[in-house]
Amino acid sequence: MFMTRRSFLMGSLLSGGAVLAANATGRLYSLPQLNELYIPELIDARSRHQSIALEVQEGSRHFFPGRESITLGYNGSYLGPTLRVHQGDDSEVTITNTLGEDTTVHWHGLLVSGNLDGGPHQTIPAGATWRPVLPIRQRACTLWYHSHAHGRTARQVYAGLAGMLIVSDDHEKSLGLPSDYGVDDIPLILQDKQFEQGTLVLPQGMMTTMHGRRGDTLLVNGTVNPVAKVPPRLVRLRMVNGANARFFDLAFSDARIFHWIASEGGLLEKPVALRSLRLVPGERAEILVDFSNGRPATLTTGPDSSLSMMRMMTPMSGASETTVIEFIPQGTGSSSLQVPQRLHAPEPRIPSTALRRRRFELTMGMEMGMGMGNMRRDETRMSRASFGINDRAFSMDRVDERVNLGDSEIWEVTGTMMAHPFHVHGVHFQVISRNGSAPQTRDKGMKDTVLVREPVELLVHFNQPSQGAPFMYHCHILEHEDNGMMGQFTVT
Structure with a gap:
């Protein structure tokens, strides 16, 4: 009996057996084991009377059959549930730390005061519980939470x-x-991990510190080689780049057009038709994809474009195209869902309202003394912090910038040695120029994370007070952040 690629893939997925297929010549070749995409549990604050409980816990996970990996998670062994809150509500989240070490929970992109932000100053000691009440006063958007x-x-x-x-x-x-949720509104947390004989390992060493932890295997919601069943109609994908350092250059293998509808701060003014989309660590995007033709579709990523030097040091750097996830349309479609012509009122962009300009350079002092080329020794540059901002490594005890509540400012941010994803806590901003020219397409909308190497000007709006705890700004390559590429500011 003739078997379509869709039925073959789903049959192989559900049977869990060996996966073989015939190519055009009739010869058999191997396909990677496909796994049904894991959809995290949805916890809606309104269904829980505005009270959500999270337990930070140790666990184990079989990313590959028969291979156990030691992991961490919220309310489970790896990752956490999807939390949904609603504009205008006050939602309490009770976080209990059962780890043997300190942690925090940062609400990345949530506009709350500094004492609720979940940054390094809101430490949850081992065995302790934190109960922030989060006032939700921003418009619809896709955010994430993390240590x-x-x-x-x-x-x-x-x-x-x-x-x-x-x-x-x-x-x-x-x-x-x-x-x-989970049917035509699908969460996708994109990550890469390193495995040895099927077991998750933690990369170490100088190159890991320089470039951030990168892996040889892509995961979506913690699933290796994922496949998702979707209805044959318009589907929304909520994508988070949750990797430590990897950039994702996303496109469909059949070059189909999709519509980008939301950035970190929420809906764009109108949909943007694209064939590819870059997500850097910390960034989110919502897209609409039309699966009404019933054909399977593969979302792929190009090679990691963040590696500006020694690209051979990452296991996946040579791959021209890597599969992220396979989508298999099933069931019946509906013509009632359409791509809206307009999404949101345009955001005002008035740089003249900015009361101050600040400049930030993300600096990497390790660029000297590494034995590359014939670089002249420069004692001034050698004295710089290995990782820092404006040549200063992060200090918990130092406030780097002081801002007035309600002000707007222009922040000019530049990266050194490589491109860096720059994230600011407690604010949304607009990109008003890139390298002295107009912003790029992906700079549209309200943002909290942006890619910088050339000078990028941001119009930043400060509407949240510190309330006794500073906010952070930092590179979202997490190894850079941990090693000093971070600063902090107060808003009063």
């Missing part, structure tokens, strides 16, 4: 301490966007 423990962020996030956070509002609901 931000000082000096431990990279290791704890790599081991599994991350999850998705969704803010909903009435305006978004009125647009008729796909909203059936």
